[in-house]
Amino acid sequence: xxxxxxxxxxxxxxxxxxxxxxxxxxxxxxxxxxxxxxxxxxxxxxxxxxxxxxxxxxxxxxxxxxxxxxxxxxxxxxxxxxxxxxxxxxxxxxxxxxxxxxxxxxxxxxxxxxxxxxxxxxxxxxxxxxxxxxxxxxxxxxxxxxxxxxxxxxxxxxxxxxxxxxxxxxxxxxxxxxxxxxxxxxxxxxxxxxxxxxxxxxxxxxxxxxxxxxxxxxxxxxxxxxxxxxxxxxxxxxxxxxxxxxxxxxxxxxxxxxxxxxxxxxxxxxxx
Numbered sequence: 001x002x003x004x005x006x007x008x009x010x011x012x013x014x015x016x017x018x019x020x021x022x023x024x025x026x027x028x029x030x031x032x033x034x035x036x037x038x039x040x041x042x043x044x045x046x047x048x049x050x051x052x053x054x055x056x057x058x059x060x061x062x063x064x065x066x067x068x069x070x071x072x073x074x075x076x077x078x079x080x081x082x083x084x085x086x087x088x089x090x091x092x093x094x095x096x097x098x099x100x101x102x103x104x105x106x107x108x109x110x111x112x113x114x115x116x117x118x119x120x121x122x123x124x125x126x127x128x129x130x131x132x133x134x135x136x137x138x139x140x141x142x143x144x145x146x147x148x149x150x151x152x153x154x155x156x157x158x159x160x161x162x163x164x165x166x167x168x169x170x171x172x173x174x175x176x177x178x179x180x181x182x183x184x185x186x187x188x189x190x191x192x193x194x195x196x197x198x199x200x201x202x203x204x205x206x207x208x209x210x211x212x213x214x215x216x217x218x219x220x221x222x223x224x225x226x227x228x229x230x231x232x233x234x235x236x237x238x239x240x241x242x243x244x245x246x247x248x249x250x251x252x253x254x255x256x257x258x259x260x261x262x263x264x265x266x267x268x269x270x271x272x
Contacts, residue, residue, distance in 0.1 A: 035216075037215050056227030058230060060128070061126075063107070065105040065108070066107075067105045067151070067152050068105065070148075071147070072144045105154045132151045136151070161236070162236035164183065164186040170185055175230075179198075179228055183234070197214070198235070199212055
């Protein structure tokens with residue numbers, strides 16, 4: 001086989017591969033309107049929004065695990081009420097597997113109560129963590145010297161699945177997070193994530209609700225799903241472009257592979 005013929009065969013194979021790649025790219029192309037967050041109604045008349053949604057304050061509910069720390073000027077008091085160190089993590093990674101760890105704290109029972117030393121049975125359901133701190137401070141003043149109480153929900157978690165960089169379950173130690181913050185925590189959506197129909201699954205008062213939010217629209221900031229609740233599940237679905245692209249790749253792959261195999265077989269035959 002002449003050198004020119006060899007070059008032509010190689011060039012032909014490269015053209016087939018290039019055409020295949022171009023087909024895959026253009027079959028799933030997206031516009032800036034599909035991926036730009038919080039777009040204004042009129043770009044030319046964009047303005048700063050002066051009103052903001054009030055901060056979300058979670059309330060305690062049955063099943064929550066409260067991490068309660070009692071600080072005092074007396075070292076003995078601190079050791080009595082805080083005999084164990086705080087839990088380091090809600091989950092850890094061992095050998096590539098995520099393992100859930102037991103959370104240390106006071107579990108709110110089915111009727112919304114906890115059993116705390118020196119206080120006894122105390123109702124906490126429906127209260128905020130700040131309200132529980134004040135309630136405990138009043139009860140412990142006669143037992144503890146200048147008590148300072150710190151309370152937070154230790155099992156405040158959200159789950160993020162789908163087209164994000166790091167789908168996982170995330171612990172929120174400060175008990176407050178917005179949907180954009182949660183998605184940033186997960187490494188943002190991939191280019192194929194559908195920003196217009198993000199699904200949020202929420203359970204409250206024995207009911208499960210399903211809602212879809214549009215990350216490209218500024219109305220999100222006024223949505224009841226802007227602030228996430230403990231236990232919320234966020235699902236980012238793939239765009240139709242990715243599904244179409246994947247289908248075409250699977251459909252065309254056998255044809256391309258067969259064609260390349262035939263060309264390589266022909267070239268090898270001619271080289272002999």
